Amino acid sequence: MDVKALAGLRRINLDGLRWRVFDAKGQVLGRLSSQIATVLQGKDKPTYAPNRDDGDMCIILNAKDISVTGRKMTHKFYRWHTGYVGNLKERSLKDQMEKDPTEVIRKAVLRMLPHNKLRDDRDRKLRIFSGSEHPFNDRLLEPFVMPPRNVREMRPRARRALVREQKKLEQGNTMVNTQRKKEGADASSGEVKSTDVGSSQV
Amino acid sequence: MNKDKIFKLAKGFRGRAKNCIRIARERVEKALQYSYRDRRNKKRDMRSLWIERINAGTRLHGVNYGNFMHGLMKENIQLNRKVLSELAMHEPYSFKALVNVSRTTFPGNKAVPKKEGLSSIL
Numbered sequence: 001m002d003v004k005a006l007a008g009l010r011r012i013n014l015d016g017l018r019w020r021v022f023d024a025k026g027q028v029l030g031r032l033s034s035q036i037a038t039v040l041q042g043k044d045k046p047t048y049a050p051n052r053d054d055g056d057m058c059i060i061l062n063a064k065d066i067s068v069t070g071r072k073m074t075h076k077f078y079r080w081h082t083g084y085v086g087n088l089k090e091r092s093l094k095d096q097m098e099k100d101p102t103e104v105i106r107k108a109v110l111r112m113l114p115h116n117k118l119r120d121d122r123d124r125k126l127r128i129f130s131g132s133e134h135p136f137n138d139r140l141l142e143p144f145v146m147p148p149r150n151v152r153e154m155r156p157r158a159r160r161a162l163v164r165e166q167k168k169l170e171q172g173n174t175m176v177n178t179q180r181k182k183e184g185a186d187a188s189s190g191e192v193k194s195t196d197v198g199s200s201q202v
Numbered sequence: 203m204n205k206d207k208i209f210k211l212a213k214g215f216r217g218r219a220k221n222c223i224r225i226a227r228e229r230v231e232k233a234l235q236y237s238y239r240d241r242r243n244k245k246r247d248m249r250s251l252w253i254e255r256i257n258a259g260t261r262l263h264g265v266n267y268g269n270f271m272h273g274l275m276k277e278n279i280q281l282n283r284k285v286l287s288e289l290a291m292h293e294p295y296s297f298k299a300l301v302n303v304s305r306t307t308f309p310g311n312k313a314v315p316k317k318e319g320l321s322s323i324l
Binding site: 044045046047049050 | 256262297
C-alpha cells in the first residue's frame with residue numbers, strides 16, 4: 001500500500017508543483033472529481049499550456065466516505081468487456097466500494113481528463129487513499145477548499161419522507177428517555193410511576 | 203523541377219513520404235492544405251488559450267472570466283486578451299489591480315446564499 005503510493009514519483013519532474021490535499025469525506029463523487037480534474041490539468045494556473053503537463057500533485061483522503069445522491073450506490077454499474085464473446089462484466093458501486101474505494105474516484109477523475117498523451121502523466125500525479133493516513137506527511141501540503149455550492153431544495157416528496165424519518169427518530173429517542181427516567185426513578189426512590197409512553201405525541 | 207521542391211517540403215515526414223515522389227507529392231499537398239487552414243485556426247486557438255489563462259488568473263481572485271470582461275468593458279478598458287493573459291502570467295500585481303477595478307464596476311460574483319437544505323426542517 002505504501003509502496004504503491006510512492007511509485008513513479010521519480011518520473012514526475014519539476015518540483016515547482018504544489019501538493020494539494022482533498023478531503024473526500026461527505027463530498028459528492030462527480031462534483032469533487034471535476035474539481036480534481038481541473039487542478040490536475042493545471043487549469044487553475046495562469047501559466048497553463050495545453051502541450052505540457054503542469055498540474056499539481058493531488059492527494060485525496062477518506063475515499064471510502066465519498067457519497068453519491070439518488071440510488072447510485074446500488075444502481076450505478078461499472079461495465080467492461082473482456083474481449084471474449086458474451087463476456088460483458090459489471091460491478092455495482094457498492095461492490096466496488098467494498099473491493100477498492102480508491103478505484104471509484106480514480107475512474108471518475110480519469111474519465112474527466114482529456115483523452116490525450118498527457119493523461120497517463122496526470123494519472124501518475126493522482127494519489128488516492130481510503131483513510132486519512134498518507135505517507136506524504138513530510139511534504140509541504142495545501143488543503144483544497146471546495147468552492148461554495150448551492151444545494152438544490154429537496155423535492156416535496158423526498159422532504160416529507162425525511163421529515164417522517166426525523167419524527168420517528170425523535171419519538172424513538174423520547175421513548176428511550178422516558179423509559180430511562182422511569183428506571184432511574186424506580187432505582188432512586190422505589191416508587192412506581194405509571195407513565196403512558198404510547199400516548200406521548202411529539 | 204517540381205520534384206526537388208516537393209522533397210524539400212517533405213523533410214521530416216514519416217516513412218516513404220519523404221523519399222518516394224508519388225507518396226511525397228500527396229503528403230506535401232495535404233501538408234500545404236493543413237498549413238493554409240491552420241494559419242486561420244491559429245488565431246482562434248491562441249485567443250481561446252488567452253481566455254483560459256485569463257480565466258485561471260481571475261478565478262484566483264474570486265472572479266470568473268465573464269464577469270471580469272464585463273467589468274472591463276463597462277470601464278472602457280480596451281486591453282485585449284493577449285495583453286491580459288501576459289499580465290496574468292508575468293505581472294500578478296497589475297493583474298490584481300485590474301481585477302479589483304472590474305470588481306468595483308461589476309460585482310458579479312457574490313457568495314452564493316445557502317438555499318434551504320436539510321437544516322431548515324430539523
